[in-house]
Amino acid sequence: MKTPFVTKELVQEIVKKYPTPFHIYDEKGIRENARKLKEAFSWNKGFKEFFAVKATPNPYILQILKEEGCGVDCASIQELYLAEAVGMKEGDIMFSSNETPAGEFAKARELGGYINLDDITLIDFLDKECGIPETVFCRFNPGGFYNVSNDIMDNPGDSKYGMTRHQIADAYRRLMMLGAKNFGIHAFLCSGALTNDYYPMLARDLFKLAVELHEETGADIRYINLSGGIGIPYRPGIKPCDIMKIGEGVRAAYEEIIEPAGMEVAIFTELGRFMLAPYGHLICKAIHEKHIYKEYIGVDACAANLMRPAMYGAYHHLTVLGKEDAECDHRYDVVGNLCENNDKFAIDRDLPRIDIGDYICIHDTGAHGFSMGYNYNGMLRSAELLLKEDGSVQLIRRAETAHDYFATLDVCPMMKNINYK
Ligand SMILES: *Cc1c(COP(=O)(O)O)cnc(C)c1O
Numbered sequence: 114m115k116t117p118f119v120t121k122e123l124v125q126e127i128v129k130k131y132p133t134p135f136h137i138y139d140e141k142g143i144r145e146n147a148r149k150l151k152e153a154f155s156w157n158k159g160f161k162e163f164f165a166v167k168a169t170p171n172p173y174i175l176q177i178l179k180e181e182g183c184g185v186d187c188a189s190i191q192e193l194y195l196a197e198a199v200g201m202k203e204g205d206i207m208f209s210s211n212e213t214p215a216g217e218f219a220k221a222r223e224l225g226g227y228i229n230l231d232d233i234t235l236i237d238f239l240d241k242e243c244g245i246p247e248t249v250f251c252r253f254n255p256g257g258f259y260n261v262s263n264d265i266m267d268n269p270g271d272s273k274y275g276m277t278r279h280q281i282a283d284a285y286r287r288l289m290m291l292g293a294k295n296f297g298i299h300a301f302l303c304s305g306a307l308t309n310d311y312y313p314m315l316a317r318d319l320f321k322l323a324v325e326l327h328e329e330t331g332a333d334i335r336y337i338n339l340s341g342g343i344g345i346p347y348r349p350g351i352k353p354c355d356i357m358k359i360g361e362g363v364r365a366a367y368e369e370i371i372e373p374a375g376m377e378v379a380i381f382t383e384l385g386r387f388m389l390a391p392y393g394h395l396i397c398k399a400i401h402e403k404h405i406y407k408e409y410i411g412v413d414a415c416a417a418n419l420m421r422p423a424m425y426g427a428y429h430h431l432t433v434l435g436k437e438d439a440e441c442d443h444r445y446d447v448v449g450n451l452c453e454n455n456d457k458f459a460i461d462r463d464l465p466r467i468d469i470g471d472y473i474c475i476h477d478t479g480a481h482g483f484s485m486g487y488n489y490n491g492m493l494r495s496a497e498l499l500l501k502e503d504g505s506v507q508l509i510r511r512a513e514t515a516h517d518y519f520a521t522l523d524v525c526p527m528m529k530n531i532n533y534k
């Protein structure tokens with residue numbers, strides 16, 4: 114069972130002010146989860162989570178996480194502007210970009226962010242642009258396949274990120290020559306991991322690498338960035354990760370590898386999905402039904418509001434609000450209005466009978482949901498709302514209007530005299 118954090122009654126109240134579709138986030142859930150993560154790694158002196166901004170790039174969300182002691186992980190200058198807006202300070206920003214355009218490293222440094230280099234060739238690029246900072250991170254790619262407990266988790270050998278084992282040693286040597294004093298290692302080898310073993314395995318590998326690189330190059334390695342990748346159970350019946358167990362697993366590896374080497378490192382994370390996905394819903398309304406070779410329910414949201422099902426075939430659980438306890442004796446495809454046949458939030462899903470006007474809650478949209486939105490077919494981005502701890506609802510981003518959609522056509526006189534509805 115998956116229980117929404119909103120009820121039909123609350124949604125009926127909300128739509129009087131903010132019509133569907135909208136994304137809504139649960140402040141209480143976000144805070145409690147962030148505190149649990151902090152507790153799981155409280156054994157590590159310098160531990161810090163840098164929330165992956167791309168998952169939910171809204172300043173109100175970043176502000177909540179900041180209050181819980183999190184920093185942010187950015188990969189573009191726009192994400193840096195968001196970090197600046199919420200007042201992220203020296204040491205609160207991790208800039209884990211790749212194929213970095215000119216000017217972005219300089220902005221990250223101006224804000225006191227850590228620079229995480231994706232490639233060895235970026236050293237000279239960084240040096241020319243804004244000099245080499247005292248602390249530099251390098252992103253590692255071990256190549257091959259990445260296995261956790263005999264399961265292939267991902268294929269780093271086929272991924273564009275990071276440096277090879279040989280390059281990362283050379284990178285540290287060169288960075289030291291150019292004045293860098295402290296180093297971090299970063300790796301992101303698997304996304305959406307549902308096993309408690311991923312972080313401990315990755316930590317073990319990176320701790321070993323840190324000890325080796327220290328011996329080989331003399332580099333003073335102070336930080337291990339485990340990046341993102343902890344998954345959440347999108348399907349009901351799947352066990353969520355146990356963050357306390359994960360923290361303990363990383364601790365065991367630390368005591369086994371880092372402590373005997375006489376080293377001390379701070380653990381950093383860049384979680385996105387784990388921090389936000391369960392604490393967001395996309396709320397939409399059934400507006401049409403269609404009976405052809407299959408039974409369809411048309412809703413007022415579409416893949417432009419939540420791309421994951423269309424893009425990855427991702428499962429998102431649906432709850433028909435007010436029918437939580439009704440029998441799932443109907444089988445539907447629940448679809449949006451894009452002229453794209455993959456615009457389906459659910460395919461052959463057993464649900465209670467859906468009536469026109471029913472509100473449907475699409476679960477686990479808090480990360481990589483709104484943010485992956487787009488404007489195909491002239492579709493507009495929805496509003497984002499925050500369900501606050503005191504039960505009130507705050508608009509944290511208004512819905513796009515036709516004026517927003519056409520704003521960049523201000524070069525075109527033909528667009529001037531249209532009266533948008
Ligand atoms: C996307 C991303 C993350 C967050 O990944 P999740 O799977 O959401 O935890 C963290 N770090 C980097 C560099 C990323 O690109």
